[in-house]
Amino acid sequence: MNEQGCFHCGLTIDKNEEINFDEKKFCCNGCKTVYEIFSINDLTCYYDFEKSPGATPQDIQGKYDFLDNEAILSKVLEFQEGNTAIASLNIPHIHCSSCIWILENLNRLQSGISISQVNFPEKRVRITYNSDVVSLKTIVYLLSSIGYEPYISLENYETGKSNIDRTLTYKLGVAFFCFGNIMLLSFPEYFEIKEFWLDNYKPFFRALIFVLSLPSFLYSASGYYVSAYKSIKAKMLNIDIPIALGIIVMFIRSTFDMIMDYGPGFFDSLTGLVFFMLLGKMFQIKTYSFLSFERDFKSYFPIAVTRINQDISEESVPIYDILKGNRLLIRNQELIPVDGILISEKAEIDYSFVTGEEVPITKKSGDKIFAGGKQIGKIIEMEVLHSVSQSYLTQLWSNEIFQKNVDQKHKTITDVISRYFTPILLLIAFAGFGYWIFIDANIAFNVFTAVLIVACPCALALTAPFTFGNILRILGKRKFYLKNALVIEQLAKVDTIVFDKTGTITTNKKANITYEGDLISEENNVLIKNVLRASNHPLSRMLYDFLPETKKIKTDDFQEITGKGIQAIIQNKQIQIGSAEFVRNSVSDTSEIEKTSLHIKIDNVYYGRFVFKNQYREGLQELFLELSKTYQIKVLSGDNDGERENLEAILPKNTELIFNQKPEQKLDFIKKLQEKGQNVMMVGDGLNDAGALAQSNVGISISENVNVFSPACDAILDAGEFSRLDYFLKLSHKSISIIKMSFTLSLLYNVVGLSFAVTGNLLPLVAAIIMPLSTITIVSFVTFMSNYFSNSNLK
């Protein structure tokens, strides 16, 4: 147990700021307040489920004023009638059982809330409340005050109630119901003992079996008929054609057999087949409900923004209503929704959503500011230049790549096989028919149908879903989350990899800091570190972490000047840290502008500066070296080429480096590569890569925290696992070989089955044995192989 940690949030407590309350230690006032709220309301149970589960509440003054606006409110709410309203809020902080407990006990903190229900995998809480007693705004403030700030974005504004598609579950349920009952009823037939009473009840059993097979045949299997029909229409032979053919022939033949009293038919195999194939489909779908692969700028942008009217009154307006020439008010930590011109004197804008670069950019009055940036520091005012949809960043989404639905970009491996499989199958069926027709017309029909039944590529169709489903889960456990199973196949086809630079191959967490200038004494270093401690600027934080651990000294007269730097008096020494302009009173050299640095001045004596360089992710060099053996690697960057030399030293020689790329240029770059016939994988992170990610064959977005944000993509990779990209690619190749092996195996089964069929010896019992046997061996084979490969060292 960490004795030092804050009782509420678990963060290390700064000795000077420690707050003791109720015999517990807290790191800040916010955490103490949350504890107070809980203890007053008898909710301290919260701390029993999980140690230090909380989060420090953030200051959100004025941030949710837009919830007072009726029009916006009605868009956010899921349901409203009379005084009952239901809101479904996304709360990113939900992470443990304590969270579930406290959120489901909200009614004890706030009257008017009747039910609150948490959906843990989706990190959502659904709150039913009485709108006469309490407003959503109050609830949101309450949630924020206990450290569970909901995330409300423009996305909430447009999506209505989401309809969950449960068809597959129903189909599977029906198929299983039919399969189970038919199996039970056909059991007596398997033994074929000429007992009087079995014979006596045969018609009853068979009629029942027939009736039970109908739902499975008509409803559960309907997806295969539709898909087969579509693929015939598109003149493509996919795997669903032989499946649908097999099912239909099986049904007709069985019905015929039964009516003519030739035998019991293949209803057991038929329903079993449908059930197993639907099971495969179900297994292939693995959704990470807490992730979203379809995000565009709407999930980042706020719903509303504060507009200043002509008469200086402030008003929350939906951002779609913002017009050119409007004046907007942007608070601390708020996102700038449109392009505009800064009116306030100074602004610190963090474009990490867009570029992946975490260090804020300083803008002066009159400068152009672009949508997607986040204001840090004081409230700023700006004048709008373009409306939302015409802004620099959002324009990207008008590109056609985002408009069309591109789900069938390529043929799957199963489709490729079935292109040969279907004609061969039909050939064998007709050959068998042609041979027997001269001997016995009855047998000829039997053989024809038996071939189609036994060759129904159940095992073949199950191979890919089970292999990919399993690989998908294995990758998910290793923090590489794929959108769906198709992505694995596409990964295996990739021959070119394009990386974004900032935020993708570099990390925001650490920077490579070097010092240039006169030597700073040990004593002064201690002072600098202590001054930095009070600052929240990312550069100060990074430098603070970089300097060695020291004792803590109290600072006096601390001042942080936005966009310039910090100054403080400590042990009677005046210390200034910040930009060249601020510290040296000089306009910074244009030649030096490429470098991010902090200058140091102590008692009016200039010492030198700390230079921040991009820190590349761990294992980058090895990864690129390994990848360059099999792939073409390219690096695209939106920045200037100040880092070129550095990168060239690290990366393999044949790596192409391209700088100064705008979002559209990145997209075009990928497009050009594709036109040359290359299969491109794009690895990016910020919104500026969104176009390239969508255009590429496989778009992977790197995320420092998978629960937060990533642009629309095919896969999300946890940043900590970046160096294993190579392993993931190899695993995708292995899964393709597993599928090929398994195809061979299932074709062998087909050969055995066909040999029965062609000779006219296919008994229902044989079919009932071969079918599940092949299914089980195939499923266990692919599961075993994929687990084996994922555990074995692929190097």
Next chain:
Amino acid sequence: MSVIYLLISVSIFVAICFFIAFIVAVKSGQYDDDYTPSVRMLFDDETKITSKNNISPTEEKQV
């Protein structure tokens, strides 16, 4: 002998009842979130203890 008709009918009927129960369960969204209820069921008792007896249940660590 005709009891077989009765037995089979009963068994099918029971099976259909369960099948309907399944459909109802899916429809009401019980299969949409398969994690939270497993945690939630461990809570109830503890809430009652705190509110009624007002003793802090620190020993009862769950999950």
